[in-house]
Amino acid sequence: MAVAYRTHVSIIADILLTAKEYSYEGRDNGATVTNLIRRANVPYQRLSSIVSQLTRSGLLQTIPDNSTKYRISDKGIEFLNAYTDFKDFAENFGLKV
Amino acid sequence: MNLPFEIVMDLLGLSISAFIGRFAFSGYSSIGSPTLLRLTFAFCAIAVGFAILLGSLFAGSEQYYRLMLTVGLGFQAIGYFFIAFSHSLKSFDFVRRPKGYHMSFFFAPLVTAFIIPGNSIEHLIRSISFILLVYVSIETMASYMQTRKTSTLLLGSGLGLLATSELMAWYNFIFPGSIFYYIAISIKVAGFAMIFIPFSRFGMKSGLGRVNPQVGSGI
Known part of the structure; x- marks a missing residue:
């Protein structure tokens, strides 16, 4: 049976979605690396490189009093909205973003 | 040559493809x-192709007309290639296939040799466009079978119409100056219109x- 592989952009979207869930939906403490690994289903090595990339880009930010927890930024939410739109756009072609 | 009809059709194709790009x-x-970068390249190349085809209508001599027509069709073929390439990346896992799998791609030229005429670059490009469009259309229809999204069906049908238009333009090569040319342009713009509907x-x-x-x- 064919395995559906996720693209890099969809992995980023999964990480941001998890961070969003831990940032706004009743749990505003932010997501730990363990939360991100479990929900986004990404190994630690890969996750840490993606998280540092997202932090540099301003899509994720660390909690001011706890640098091991992450929350989504406003720019990250804009990215997720754009991702949803353009995911539909590409899926119309039968493609993945 | 029905100039106003061709101008309108080329302008429509240009605006739709430029919009999607x-x-x-x-x-x-x-x-x-x-993936979106490849789609950008694809539709920009198609739009440039339409612009050159439009320019060819105002070419001074038959020689320049043929040259610009061939270059315009070439750009459009490049555009179709980028869409087909995106589908091939999705469908063929080039890393995890068993040994000998890649050899199957060497049989492709044997198939295309029966389809491609060697006497005209313009029609050779049309043949390549036709093959690419048929492939993309089949891939999109296969996606429709999985997702059942109406927009995917419209897109697959639109790409199928583009392939049909290339076939009709090819018939124009056999029956020059016939109605096939105008049918081909009309079907091509109808195909782009169907592609445009989901994106509007x-x-x-x-x-x-x-x-x-x-x-x-x-x-």
Whole structure:
């Protein structure tokens, strides 16, 4: 049976979605690396490189009093909205973003 | 030659493909997806192709007309290639296939040799476009069978119409000066219109594909 592989952009979207869930939906403490690994289903090595990339880009930010927890930024939410739109756009072609 | 008809059809094709290309580019600049970059290249190449085809109608001599026609069709073939390439990346896993799998691609030229005429570059390009469009159309229809999305069906049908238009244009080679040429152009624009329908709602929602500088991810 064919395995559906996720693209890099969809992995980023999964990480941001998890961070969003831990940032706004009743749990505003932010997501730990363990939360991100479990929900986004990404190994630690890969996750840490993606998280540092997202932090540099301003899509994720660390909690001011706890640098091991992450929350989504406003720019990250804009990215997720754009991702949803353009995911539909590409899926119309039968493609993945 | 029915000049106003061809001008209108080429302008329609140019505006539709430029619109989709612009929208795909705004997607690429927002989320940095390589798929959207390939779609941007594809539709920009198709739009440039239409612009050159439009310019060919005002060429001074028959020689320049033929040259510009061939270059325009070449650009459009490049555009179709980028769409087909995106599908091939999705469908063929080039890393994890068993040994000997890649050898099957060497049989492709044997198949195409029966289809491609060697006496005209213009018709050779049309044949390549036809093969690419049939492939993309089949892939899109296969996606429709999985997702059952109406927009995917419209897109697959639109790509199928584009393939049919290339076939009709090929018949014009056998029966020059016949009605096949006008049928081909009409079907081509109808195909682009069908491709445009699913994207019109995206375009309207996002301000006709304008790039929002706040969204750019920088990744």
